[in-house]
Amino acid sequence: MPAQRSVTVQPGKTVTTKVHFTIAQGYHVNSNKPNSDLLIPTTVKIQSTPQFVVSKLTYPAGEEFALKFAPEEKLSVYAGDVAVQAAIKASSKAKVGSYTLTGELHYQACNDRSCFPPKTLPLEIAVTVKK
């Protein structure tokens, strides 16, 4: 389970947050917009609730990457530290208190010689509603 910090929002307001993840050195994952329909994009999903609507997810652009044996074929990947931005709007009727939003990070990782099966990691975001 990923580490988390809490985010605070007022009823009826929107808070912009970032989901950070780090890809181990020597590995990469496809960006959210890989250069082929066959490649599996990295996605973040955060479930909306009656109190909160996840209105927008913004992914960073991918970096160009080419495998040693196919230098002409450019892939769009994430490597190192990656942040996906999410906008969370609290309902005007949201009551003061602490909530947890759940979601998942889906990715498929490779290094320069091998690829590994797609994987999904759970996410939790603690949200505090204050007046």
Add this chain to the structure above:
Amino acid sequence: MKQNTLVLAAVVIAVSAMIYAGAYKSRHAAEPEGADISRIAGNVKGKVAPDFELKTLDGKTVRLSDLKGKAVLLNFWATWCGPCKIEMPWFVDLQKQYGPQGLQIVGIAMDDSDDKTISDFLKEMGVNYTIVKGKESVGVAYGGVLGLPTTFFIGRDGKIVDQAAGLVSRSEIEQNIKISLAQGAAATQKGAIK
């Protein structure tokens, strides 16, 4: 909109065999078939390649034992695997070149894509060798396929000549094909090759 950008989650993707093994194990746990397949592990060179029974996209059954007397290049791959895509044209050429000498390349598709996606991909790649739909149990039988591509070179005598974990050079693949064709050749000269 109030911009209150916060770091919410620090997700460390530890891309490792351990993580893969977890996913692999969970997928395999849901697959009851193939439990009687023998397994190999560790240094696989010289060990008898485990037999398997898998289906092609059009439903035909392929057994490794049916290829007795041939040299077999067994390639675990997936449509989402970039390195796999690089070596497929090499396999097409090598099947043309060495097929008449007794080589049979068998690609085991290890992804969850539907048959049409796989079929369209194979057409696009011009694949001329046998493709079967994989099962995790076969990967397990071959010592646990931790990443793709993974390739086994099997001699005419059914024993494993070598294994390549990940993409290797075409010349290395070709060299292993030559060794596979030579291994056990004497024993199969009396028309054992089908």
